[in-house]
Amino acid sequence: MKTKIAEKNAPPSNDRRWKIVDATMKKNNYSSRALIETLHAVQDSFGFIDNEALKYISDSLHVSNSKAYGVTTFYNSFSMKPAGEHVLLLCTGTACYVKGNDKILDFIKEEYGLEPGDTTPDNKLSLLTARCVGACGLAPVAVLDGNVVGKLSVEEMIERIKEWVENEQD
Numbered sequence: 001m002k003t004k005i006a007e008k009n010a011p012p013s014n015d016r017r018w019k020i021v022d023a024t025m026k027k028n029n030y031s032s033r034a035l036i037e038t039l040h041a042v043q044d045s046f047g048f049i050d051n052e053a054l055k056y057i058s059d060s061l062h063v064s065n066s067k068a069y070g071v072t073t074f075y076n077s078f079s080m081k082p083a084g085e086h087v088l089l090l091c092t093g094t095a096c097y098v099k100g101n102d103k104i105l106d107f108i109k110e111e112y113g114l115e116p117g118d119t120t121p122d123n124k125l126s127l128l129t130a131r132c133v134g135a136c137g138l139a140p141v142a143v144l145d146g147n148v149v150g151k152l153s154v155e156e157m158i159e160r161i162k163e164w165v166e167n168e169q170d
């Protein structure tokens with residue numbers, strides 16, 4: 001027998017980026033019409049949309065998995081494969097931007113030649129940006145392969161990113 005209160009699906013992992021996706025669905029009252037906007041939220045936050053993400057979204061928005069899959073493969077702006085091996089997501093929401101992420105963006109461009117959405121030619125590192133990852137209290141925030149880093153000065157953040165890139169590229 002069906003219960004009247006719908007159970008909220010749990011996101012595929014504790015990765016903070018799911019909060020962005022959840023916020024998009026919530027804002028649209030979990031309407032099936034939010035499918036494309038939600039897929040964009042996943043693409044922008046993770047750089048790609050995998051089967052797990054599709055299942056979560058289709059269950060949450062009550063659309064069939066095949067429809068979600070069909071929409072994802074139809075539009076060129078969606079990718080089902082990860083861009084780079086490692087993903088640096090920089091929050092460019094107001095709180096993070098004014099606390100130094102504008103400078104971090106400049107640093108990443110200078111140091112690694114990456115604009116938001118780009119991947120290095122060796123496929124090791126992708127840069128993504130998000131408008132708010134829901135951790136404004138930690139501004140400025142960067143998410144390094146799903147791990148939130150924040151409350152650092154610009155210099156400290158640059159050091160942290162450099163260390164991460166160097167360790168991950170070995």
Ligand code: FES
Pocket residue numbers: 091092093094095096097131132133134135136137139141
């Ligand atoms: S503006 Fe960066 S976490 Fe909210």
